[in-house]
Amino acid sequence: MLLGSHLGSPERKPLTRIQLWQLGRRVREADWDNWDRDLTAGDLRALGYGADMADRILRLLDDQALLEYYVNQGRRIGCIPMTRLHAHYPHILRQRLGEDAPLCLWTRGDLSVLEKPGVALVGSRALLPKNQAFARGAGVQAARQGYALISGNARGADQAAQNASLQAGGWVVSIVADELTRWRGAERLLYMSEDGYAEPFTNQRALSRNRIIHAMGDMTLVAQCREEAGGTWSGTMQNLRQGWSPVACFDDGSRGAAKLEMAGAVAVGIKALEDFSKISAQQQRLWDEV
Numbered sequence: 001m002l003l004g005s006h007l008g009s010p011e012r013k014p015l016t017r018i019q020l021w022q023l024g025r026r027v028r029e030a031d032w033d034n035w036d037r038d039l040t041a042g043d044l045r046a047l048g049y050g051a052d053m054a055d056r057i058l059r060l061l062d063d064q065a066l067l068e069y070y071v072n073q074g075r076r077i078g079c080i081p082m083t084r085l086h087a088h089y090p091h092i093l094r095q096r097l098g099e100d101a102p103l104c105l106w107t108r109g110d111l112s113v114l115e116k117p118g119v120a121l122v123g124s125r126a127l128l129p130k131n132q133a134f135a136r137g138a139g140v141q142a143a144r145q146g147y148a149l150i151s152g153n154a155r156g157a158d159q160a161a162q163n164a165s166l167q168a169g170g171w172v173v174s175i176v177a178d179e180l181t182r183w184r185g186a187e188r189l190l191y192m193s194e195d196g197y198a199e200p201f202t203n204q205r206a207l208s209r210n211r212i213i214h215a216m217g218d219m220t221l222v223a224q225c226r227e228e229a230g231g232t233w234s235g236t237m238q239n240l241r242q243g244w245s246p247v248a249c250f251d252d253g254s255r256g257a258a259k260l261e262m263a264g265a266v267a268v269g270i271k272a273l274e275d276f277s278k279i280s281a282q283q284q285r286l287w288d289e290v
Contacts, residue, residue, distance in 0.1 A: 004103040007070040021099040079197035096215040106197040109185015113171045116148040120217030123157025124224040131224035134250040136164040141273045143170025157223040177206040210235030215244040222249035225256035
């Protein structure tokens with residue numbers, strides 16, 4: 001958290017995920033006799049870092065008081081940090097995203113939701129009526145079939161599916177791209193945020209959280225997607241290239257859905273939502289044929 005988080009300070013310049021991965025790799029490969037001590041400038045120079053980068057790393061590590069304050073302030077309002085070492089951290093993220101898995105996820109709400117298998121739902125903000133019916137159907141069926149509905153809390157497909165799941169007695173994991181403090185968790189509802197609990201919305205945060213949504217589900221359902229435009233398209237295509245989770249898109253006759261099917265997604269109707277296992281089997285047959 002010291003190395004990878006702003007800790008509520010916009011002026012703080014944490015390391016990127018790539019820089020953290022490189023630092024971790026260099027430290028693991030170092031042949032040091034005594035690991036039970038703080039890093040020094042000499043250690044970092046021995047790892048191949050220049051004076052400026054070594055100083056930056058040490059200054060980040062020196063912010064212990066800021067870290068303690070930030071964590072305590074978060075806990076007072078129910079925002080709990082969950083690092084990769086946390087017992088509830090979704091192992092599926094480490095498995096599928098590797099070093100690109102979030103270093104820390106801030107949570108607010110019911111952590112027991114993470115014990116459920118998940119199905120992700122993504123889609124456009126401006127939904128056609130039939131696509132809204134698909135999103136709501138996905139939420140209802142997730143509840144009926146014992147899955148947590150994983151989505152991004154945006155208006156349109158995300159909120160339609162999340163609300164439908166909760167109304168049907170189901171569970172929701174909502175990965176937000178704005179301030180976690182805006183959203184109050186409840187029983188069967190968990191909000192999560194990368195980077196911190198008070199970080200404002202940015203387009204970059206919205207795009208970055210897509211990998212978390214796609215990777216957390218046993219499969220990802222796409223309610224509506226514009227052709228080659230928007231976060232739903234870019235996130236789903238990245239999933240199809242990286243193989244984070246099987247993808248099924250609503251067969252709504254759109255060019256966006258047709259392009260996703262050509263890229264490896266399974267086209268399904270609303271009726272298919274009644275049995276997620278059959279969608280998964282259909283996806284597996286597609287990959288076997290390839």
